[in-house]
Amino acid sequence: MGFQEIESLLKEEQWTRSTIVNYTIQSLEGLDVQISELDEEEKTEAKILCDNHLTEKERNSIIAMYISGSIQLERRGSEDYLLLLNLIELFAESKKWTLVEFLCQKILRKTENKHALRLLANSYAQNNREDEKYAIWERLVKVDYDEIEIVKLIGTYAQQKGNKEKAVAMYKKAIHRLIKRKDSSPIRSIFNTLLELDDDNFEYYMNLADQVGTLSKNTAVALLRDLEIANKDNVDHQIEAQKKILSLDREDIYAKENLIKSYKAKYKNHSRLKNCLESSALTSNMVRDVIHSIEDFETNIAFDKGTFVFQNSTGKIGRIRSINENDVIVDFAGQKNTEGNRLSTAMAFKSLLPLAKSHIWVLKSALPKEKLSAKVLEDIPWTLKTLLTSNGGKSSLKEMKAELVPSVLEPKQWTSWSNHAKKELMNNPVFDLSANDVDTYILRSTPVSYEEKQLAVFRSEKQFYDKIKRLKEFLSSKGDVESDFFYEMVKYFSDMFLEENGSLKQMGEVTDYTFSAFLLLEDLVLKQNMNFINRAEGLTFKDLFERTENYELSFDAIKDPELKKSFIDHVVEEVQNWSKVLANLFQYYLTSYIPDIFRHHKKQAEFNKVYRDAVENFKEKSSTLIYLIKNSDEKLWNKAGITSEQLLFTKLQLLDFTNRCIDTRKDVQENRKNAKTLMTLLFTDKAVLNHINEGNEESAQKIYSLVANVFDLPGGKKIEIKHAISEKFPSFRFFDEVSPIDRESLVPTGLFCTAAALDAKKKEMEHIQHVELVEVAKEIGLARDMGDLRENSEYKYGKEKQSMLSNTLRRLSEEIDRATVITKDKVDPTRIGFGTKVVLFDNLKGEEITYTIMGPWESNPNENIINLLAPFGKALLNHQEGERFIFTLNDQDYDYTVRKISVIEL
Known part of the structure; x- marks a missing residue:
C-alpha cells in the first residue's frame, strides 16, 4: 500500500460519507495489514498525509485517525496516543463496544495508558462484564497514582467477594492517596471499614492518625476515638490512643477522663498509683498542661533503684538506693548518714530531677576530684563537649569557669586550661561561635575561623565547587591575597596543570573540574590582575575543548554560574561551530545570555531549533521549555514552527509530568517552581479557557483528555474546565464521568x-x-x-x-x-446534639431557657443558637431528657435539668 492508495481510501471515505456504523474490527485489521506493508519512510509520508487530511479536510476521518494513530503508536518512545484515544471516544459515543475494546487493547499492548484503561473499563461496564471491569480498574490504579474513588470501589468489590486481603490493601491504598492529596474528609469511613476487617494492626492505625493529624486534627481525633473503642479489651492500646488524642487536643476532657480510667486499670495493683496520679495533677482541678501531667505520671511511676537525681532545693546529686510505696531512699554524694536520705514518694518526685550518667554534675559527684581534674586537664576536647552538652549544647567561658572552678580545677589551673580551651574552641571544627552572642560557644560539625581559618575551611571542603566558593568568599571579604593562606588555596587549582617545577603536566581526562580550574585561574590573572599566580601558559581553552569526550556533560557539571558564562565566551571565541555547541548548551544555562549571542550574530534561525527540540522533548528538557515559554512571545514560537495549540497541549503534558516528578521526590524544588509557573500560565492566565472558547469541540476533547489526566491537579481546575466546555458544547460527553458516591452515607465528622x-x-x-x-x-x-x-x-x-x-x-x-x-434523619432525638432544640430548666434561677444546637457557621448566641464546638456547647452535648448536670465555665456555675429535646428542620 503506497501513498496513492492511502489517498484513495481517504477520498473514498470522504465521498461515500462512510459512518461509524459501517466500521468493524475486520475493517481496522485490514488497515493494519496495509500499514504493515509500508517501510519507515512510507509510514512517515502516510502519517503526514493523514494528519493534513484531519486538519484541512475531515477532522473526524476514521481512516486518517486510525492510520496516523497506529503509526504513531509503533514509534519508539512515543507517548502521544491522542488520535487513537479520540477515535475510541467516537466509537464509544456510537456504542460500538467491540471496536472500543479492540482499540483499547491495541494501545494497552504497548503501554498501560490511563485513558485507554478507563475507556476499556467503561466498555466492560456498559456490557455488564463486572469481573473484567474490576480487573481493568486494578491495572488503572497501578499507573494512575491520583485515582482514589476507583481504589475504594475495588476494595468494596473485593470485600463483597470475600477477598479480605485485597479489600484491606485497597482501602489502605485509598487512605494513603487521600493523605497525599491532603483530603482528610473521606478517611474516617474507610478507616472504620478497615477496623472491621483488620483490627489487629494497631501500630498502623496510630501512624495513620499521625499522618491525618497534619491535615486535620479533628479528623485525627475522630479516628483515634474509633481506634480506642475497637481496642476496648487492650488497655495499653487504649492508653496510646488516648495520649495521642490529648497531644492533638489538650482540652479534650473525655480523652483525659478515659486515660485516667485506663491508667487505673493498668496499674490497679501498683501501690503508688493514687499518689502518682495526684502528684501529676491528672486527677485534680489544677490548671496544668495535660501533656506535662502525663510525663510526670509516667516518670514518677517509672522511677527505680539506681537512678541518678538532682535535688532542686539543695543542689545535691544522689542515687536512689531503694523505693517503695511510701518512701524513697537516696544516697546523696558526701552524706555521712549510712541509712541514706529518706523522702516521701510524693516529695521525692516533686523535688528530684533525673540526670544522665554523663552529665557534668553526675561526674563531679561520682568521681574523685583528682581523677576528674586529671581528665579535664589532659582531654580538653572531651571536657568542652561534656560541658556544652550538659548545658543544652551551648556555653560561655564564664559559665564553664563557674562549673569547673573550684569544684574541679584550682583557680591557678584555670588560666592555663582556659587558654588551651580557647585555642581548641577556635581551631577544632566541632566548636563554633554563636551567631547571637559572640561570647557563647556552640557545638558544630563544620569549622569556623578568622582569616587563618579560611584555609582550614577550604581544606575541609570535600566538594570541588565548595572550594571555589570559599576562595571567592575570601576575595570578596578583602582577604590578603598575598598571604600564604590565599596562595595555598590557589595552588590547589594550579597543581591540576603544573608540575612542581612549573612545567605543564601530561594532560589526562578533561572534566568540568579541568575547565573550571582553567577558567578560574585565567580570571584571576587576566581580569583581576593577579600576575603572581602561576597558570598554565600555552594551554588554551580550545585545547581542553578538543580533548573533552563530552563537552555538554562537562558544562552541565560546572556549578559556578560565572564560570559557565566564561565557558560560553570561550566557545564563541575559539570553537569553529560555536552556534551548534551553544544550542546544545542552552539547556544548562537558562538565561538570556546565549539567545542574545545568537541575535547579536544574526543567527536566530539556528536558535529556532532549540524551540522545536524543547517541545518535542519536553520531559527531558522541561526547564528549557519553561524558560522559553516565559521569555518568548507567540511570534518567536510561530517562527520556530510551533502553533499555539501544540504549545498549549505540550504545557498540559508537561504539567502532568512535572507533578509526577514532585510526587516521586525528583528535583522537587525545581519542579515545584515549574509547576507553579505552568499553573499560572494555563489556568490563572486562562490560556486553557481561552483556547476552549476560541476552538472547536475536537480541540476541547483533546484539551479535556489532557486536563483530566494531569496528575495532582486541584479538583477545582478540572471542574472549571468541565464547566467551560459544557457551556460552549452542551452535548459534550466527558469520558471520566462515574457514578457519584453517596456522601450522605458517610459517618459525619x-x-x-x-x-x-x-x-x-x-x-x-x-x-x-x-x-x-x-x-x-x-x-x-x-x-x-x-x-x-x-x-x-x-x-x-x-x-x-x-x-x-x-x-x-x-x-x-x-x-x-x-x-x-447533617440531615434531619441523622440527628439523634434522644440526646442533645447538632440539629436539636433543647428546653432546659435553670435550677439556679428557677426558670426555663431554650437553646438550639448548631455548628459554628449557623450559631448565633444572641438568638440562643449555640455552637456545639464552643465550650458552652460542648458542656450541653449528649445529655438526655430528665438528666441533671452541673458545670463551671469562666468562674460561673451552671445547673441545668433537661426538660425536652426536639429535632429542628435542617
Missing part, C-alpha cells in the same frame, strides 16, 4: 453544618476567588503603574487587602474540606 450553610460558604469562596481577588489584582496593577512603591499607599493597601482575602480563602477552603452535612 469534622465541621457539622446544614446543606444551605455549606452552599453559602462555597458561594462566598467563589466570590472571593473570582470577583474580589480579581478586582484587587487590578487595583494593585494600577497602583504599581503610579510609580515608587515605597511611598505608594494605594499599592500597600492593595497588597494588604490581597493578603487578607487570600487568608480568608484559605480558611474557607479548609473549613469546607472538613464540613459534613
Whole structure:
C-alpha cells in the first residue's frame, strides 16, 4: 500500500460519507495489514498525509485517525496516543463496544495508558462484564497514582467477594492517596471499614492518625476515638490512643477522663498509683498542661533503684538506693548518714530531677576530684563537649569557669586550661561561635575561623565547587591575597596543570573540574590582575575543548554560574561551530545570555531549533521549555514552527509530568517552581479557557483528555474546565464521568453544618476567588503603574487587602474540606446534639431557657443558637431528657435539668 492508495481510501471515505456504523474490527485489521506493508519512510509520508487530511479536510476521518494513530503508536518512545484515544471516544459515543475494546487493547499492548484503561473499563461496564471491569480498574490504579474513588470501589468489590486481603490493601491504598492529596474528609469511613476487617494492626492505625493529624486534627481525633473503642479489651492500646488524642487536643476532657480510667486499670495493683496520679495533677482541678501531667505520671511511676537525681532545693546529686510505696531512699554524694536520705514518694518526685550518667554534675559527684581534674586537664576536647552538652549544647567561658572552678580545677589551673580551651574552641571544627552572642560557644560539625581559618575551611571542603566558593568568599571579604593562606588555596587549582617545577603536566581526562580550574585561574590573572599566580601558559581553552569526550556533560557539571558564562565566551571565541555547541548548551544555562549571542550574530534561525527540540522533548528538557515559554512571545514560537495549540497541549503534558516528578521526590524544588509557573500560565492566565472558547469541540476533547489526566491537579481546575466546555458544547460527553458516591452515607465528622450553610460558604469562596481577588489584582496593577512603591499607599493597601482575602480563602477552603452535612434523619432525638432544640430548666434561677444546637457557621448566641464546638456547647452535648448536670465555665456555675429535646428542620 503506497501513498496513492492511502489517498484513495481517504477520498473514498470522504465521498461515500462512510459512518461509524459501517466500521468493524475486520475493517481496522485490514488497515493494519496495509500499514504493515509500508517501510519507515512510507509510514512517515502516510502519517503526514493523514494528519493534513484531519486538519484541512475531515477532522473526524476514521481512516486518517486510525492510520496516523497506529503509526504513531509503533514509534519508539512515543507517548502521544491522542488520535487513537479520540477515535475510541467516537466509537464509544456510537456504542460500538467491540471496536472500543479492540482499540483499547491495541494501545494497552504497548503501554498501560490511563485513558485507554478507563475507556476499556467503561466498555466492560456498559456490557455488564463486572469481573473484567474490576480487573481493568486494578491495572488503572497501578499507573494512575491520583485515582482514589476507583481504589475504594475495588476494595468494596473485593470485600463483597470475600477477598479480605485485597479489600484491606485497597482501602489502605485509598487512605494513603487521600493523605497525599491532603483530603482528610473521606478517611474516617474507610478507616472504620478497615477496623472491621483488620483490627489487629494497631501500630498502623496510630501512624495513620499521625499522618491525618497534619491535615486535620479533628479528623485525627475522630479516628483515634474509633481506634480506642475497637481496642476496648487492650488497655495499653487504649492508653496510646488516648495520649495521642490529648497531644492533638489538650482540652479534650473525655480523652483525659478515659486515660485516667485506663491508667487505673493498668496499674490497679501498683501501690503508688493514687499518689502518682495526684502528684501529676491528672486527677485534680489544677490548671496544668495535660501533656506535662502525663510525663510526670509516667516518670514518677517509672522511677527505680539506681537512678541518678538532682535535688532542686539543695543542689545535691544522689542515687536512689531503694523505693517503695511510701518512701524513697537516696544516697546523696558526701552524706555521712549510712541509712541514706529518706523522702516521701510524693516529695521525692516533686523535688528530684533525673540526670544522665554523663552529665557534668553526675561526674563531679561520682568521681574523685583528682581523677576528674586529671581528665579535664589532659582531654580538653572531651571536657568542652561534656560541658556544652550538659548545658543544652551551648556555653560561655564564664559559665564553664563557674562549673569547673573550684569544684574541679584550682583557680591557678584555670588560666592555663582556659587558654588551651580557647585555642581548641577556635581551631577544632566541632566548636563554633554563636551567631547571637559572640561570647557563647556552640557545638558544630563544620569549622569556623578568622582569616587563618579560611584555609582550614577550604581544606575541609570535600566538594570541588565548595572550594571555589570559599576562595571567592575570601576575595570578596578583602582577604590578603598575598598571604600564604590565599596562595595555598590557589595552588590547589594550579597543581591540576603544573608540575612542581612549573612545567605543564601530561594532560589526562578533561572534566568540568579541568575547565573550571582553567577558567578560574585565567580570571584571576587576566581580569583581576593577579600576575603572581602561576597558570598554565600555552594551554588554551580550545585545547581542553578538543580533548573533552563530552563537552555538554562537562558544562552541565560546572556549578559556578560565572564560570559557565566564561565557558560560553570561550566557545564563541575559539570553537569553529560555536552556534551548534551553544544550542546544545542552552539547556544548562537558562538565561538570556546565549539567545542574545545568537541575535547579536544574526543567527536566530539556528536558535529556532532549540524551540522545536524543547517541545518535542519536553520531559527531558522541561526547564528549557519553561524558560522559553516565559521569555518568548507567540511570534518567536510561530517562527520556530510551533502553533499555539501544540504549545498549549505540550504545557498540559508537561504539567502532568512535572507533578509526577514532585510526587516521586525528583528535583522537587525545581519542579515545584515549574509547576507553579505552568499553573499560572494555563489556568490563572486562562490560556486553557481561552483556547476552549476560541476552538472547536475536537480541540476541547483533546484539551479535556489532557486536563483530566494531569496528575495532582486541584479538583477545582478540572471542574472549571468541565464547566467551560459544557457551556460552549452542551452535548459534550466527558469520558471520566462515574457514578457519584453517596456522601450522605458517610459517618459525619469534622465541621457539622446544614446543606444551605455549606452552599453559602462555597458561594462566598467563589466570590472571593473570582470577583474580589480579581478586582484587587487590578487595583494593585494600577497602583504599581503610579510609580515608587515605597511611598505608594494605594499599592500597600492593595497588597494588604490581597493578603487578607487570600487568608480568608484559605480558611474557607479548609473549613469546607472538613464540613459534613447533617440531615434531619441523622440527628439523634434522644440526646442533645447538632440539629436539636433543647428546653432546659435553670435550677439556679428557677426558670426555663431554650437553646438550639448548631455548628459554628449557623450559631448565633444572641438568638440562643449555640455552637456545639464552643465550650458552652460542648458542656450541653449528649445529655438526655430528665438528666441533671452541673458545670463551671469562666468562674460561673451552671445547673441545668433537661426538660425536652426536639429535632429542628435542617
